[in-house]
Amino acid sequence: MSHPVKLYVYDLSNGIAKQMSLQLTGRQIDGIWHTSIVVYGREIFYGQGLTETVPGRSHHGSPVQIVDLGTTDIDQDTFNEYLAEIKEHYTAEKYHLLDFNCNSFTNDCAGFLTGGSIPEYIKDLPTDFLSTPFGAALRPTIDAMFRRPTPGTTPAQVPTPTPVSTQPMPNPELVGSILQAVAAQAQRTGQPAASTPQATTSLTSPLHPCANSASFKSLLKTHRAVVACFSNVVTCPPCRVIAPIFEDLAHKKGLKSGGGAGAVFTKIDLATPSGQALGSEWGVRVMPTFMFFLDGHKIAEMKGADANELRTQIDLLLYQAYPPHKHTSLSLPAMQSLSLKPILFSQVPNLDAVANKLLSSITSVNNSERVKQIITGSVVPYLKSRSSTKALPTVLVAWTEVTSTLSSSLPPESLFPLVDMWRLALLDPAVATWCAANFSSSPLVTLSRVASKLSIQQCPRPYALTLLRLLSNAFSSNVLAPRFFIGNFRLEVIALVIPSLLHGDGSVRNSGASLAFNMAAFLQTGRAEAVRNSNGGGTVKSDMEDEEWEIEMVSAVVEAIDREKTSEDVVHRLVASIGCLLRLSPFYDTQVSSLLEVLQAKQILKAKLQPGQCGEKGVEKKEVRKLLEEVANKLCA
Structure with missing residues (x-):
């Protein structure tokens, strides 16, 4: 029996993004999108962990749009098992407004249920926002809002955005209050918030867990360079050894919010049934296995926990994806000494x-x-x-x-x-x-x-x-x-x-x-x-x-x-x-x-x-x- 699958779309900014985005970022952004999966008469979304409600009865109110994602032949019990399996990934501590959010969850669910994905304009919103000078300037503030506090310390208050010296920010206090409101709205469940501060350990690195084949294929389709790690840190000692090195490389070699070249790093957990299925799909026989993708095509594979070889393969992938501009090798002392400060006309007349x-x-x-x-x-x-x-x-x-x-x-x-x-x-x-x-x-x-x-x-x-x-x-x-x-x-x-x-x-x-x-x-x-x-x-x-x-x-x-x-x-x-x-x-x-x-x-x-x-x-x-x-x-x- 087929079951309809819907995507409920909400605007966390309540219309503010549509009104102010063009003047703040130079790009029209119609909403800060929150999404829920609706199937089997249930609405499920990610914020303070996974939350379920009667469709249209969540604290987000009525959706601004309902997207038909098709139908699924998967029965409800199998879907419940899937949710139980991925629940350990979609925790409150891992939530991040840009990197790992409600839309990451609904995209994974859409892939599991229908083999498809959520609309591109929703998935691409963080990239679109961060590609603007305003978004890049706000990235440190957003990261700070979700940073995990050091054990034993008092969580810091969400800071007011502070522009870098070359990028003044319009009304920082207003921007800060909007960000806090959006973040609070994104993670509310309709219940009192947990006392543990929400945070993520993967804020400043583009390290994305993939839970199924559809989300992995979507990642390959939407990014130039992808590094995938198939591992099981529970039972595999070499996987545990290489895990912190892989995360460190994700920080150093991952996509940069300012628009620089980098790879997307993803982890596939072979301890889960869906991870095992994805590993089997890609012929993984050894743990850990690393695969390197350029424009959606696998160009290299590495088996084992060789840190030096991993670094070499990542550098080679980045070189192929983003060959250095020929001018970077030129000696240009006159251009280097040229002041790039704007020429201004400041003379005050009478x-x-x-x-x-x-x-x-x-x-x-x-x-x-x-x-x-x-x-x-x-x-x-x-x-x-x-x-x-x-x-x-x-x-x-x-x-x-x-x-x-x-x-x-x-x-x-x-x-x-x-x-x-x-x-x-x-x-x-x-x-x-x-x-x-x-x-x-x-x-x-x-x-x-x-x-x-x-x-x-x-x-x-x-x-x-x-x-x-x-x-x-x-x-x-x-x-x-x-x-x-x-x-x-x-x-x-x-x-x-x-x-x-x-x-x-x-x-x-x-x-x-x-x-x-x-x-x-x-x-x-x-x-x-x-x-x-x-x-x-x-x-x-x-x-x-x-x-x-x-x-x-x-x-x-x-x-x-x-x-x-x-x-x-x-x-x-x-x-x-x-x-x-x-x-x-x-x-x-x-x-x-x-x-x-x-x-x-x-x-x-x-x-x-x-x-x-x-x-x-x-x-x-x-x-x-x-x-x-x-x-x-x-x-x-």
Whole structure:
């Protein structure tokens, strides 16, 4: 007799993820998914261990979605035996919000009952979240929430997320409270919580137990490199000897939350019937047996507890999965010494004069008196002090409304004082964070579109100049900077940057080159971090990388270098930009290297050293000459 199998899907964030994910992470995440298996008239889920309830009567309330997983011919007694068998794996102590959670359990059950798996958008949610800069910054906080306390010590309170120095986090207290609420909701059972703190020993390593064939196949399908250990630590002494070494390697060689290369490590317990069945399926005859998989295919197998051989096989697997980028073997001292800090425009103008210049143009604007009051009564006093207060969000909301009104009412030649005020404001981390959280209505979008309608070449010089400097100052915040590489704004910005590099005015070219450098340096910082996380492995593409965008930028920067005949500062910024775009590029071998050859980039860069190509004598500054030669000879070769 067949029995229907359903997946009940709940949103642990109660709608907060859908509302706030885009502004926090740069990616739309519709929910923090909790799932339950519903079969034989029972709803079963994992939190404080395995819990059973009447379908739809758990503390999670009504599911937001019910997914039909098909039917099963397995009888209820056999399923009960399966649950008893895996209960020792799905304990409260092993629960982790990202690594081993309710969805791990339902995926295993789906595999056992139907041979299928739960939907990809649910399984992939932790990976999607951790691939964002915001998610990577939160990983240590989430790990700390579930870390097993040392015996005899008082469990630490869940810490407020603390951003790393280069990644400010919007409203850490709010984020911390949301995380605590989600974690508590995930592990509640509807009963009083156990006194033992919930934790896991596998938090910081991607060590995933597999309980059946379906979950193992799903793991192979969704990860590039997989290391599987078939063992029985209860009866096998060699298994016990190698177990801590295997776990240590999982910590060192496993997937990194920051986006680096690594393998997924999984354990199959041959002491359980399902583990024995999985071992038999893969022909395991000796304990322990290790298997190494690349793109779902087994490429090697090792029998016995040889720690040195295990390390060698894992390193070989990672080398094949993530061959080192060719640039990691290059000596690039000039690039190494290049500061990747953003170029910012921090000069403070006479703010009263700037405000008066703007206000002189608004007599015909609707509600002009209110506009004047906001500018003179709120904006200018804030800019003069530039001290963030509790009232700042109110000021920013009103100022944003004024910006939208003026940008649709005034010509660009009258708007540049407003742009210059925002340029200065963006140097305040609180303003940058607010703009990231309200990006679609932010001044970056509103004021950029004014220029897009005309093109930067046709914009009045003051507007073009101040807009490019405003956009450059956005890179003072690593919360706001990723927005330049997401969605339509990526296209809008590149449409402004490229013509600015060829502008007839030297100051506009300089500002455009500064913005190009800030974008390229931001990408380069992420690439270098990914290589460090992967212990020298290949560059892993992040969501901010886009091949077409990079090809367009490389082409434009090379052309701009060729045309720049007067300013050594502009050449310096452009060469630094092309160096950052090329170094560790994930597209270097596929498209970029052949493009450089077609563009004759090496010859163009080296020509800047010759008389007449940049001033009378060519580039003269020693550090710029070294950078030119290095980028031309090593990255454009």
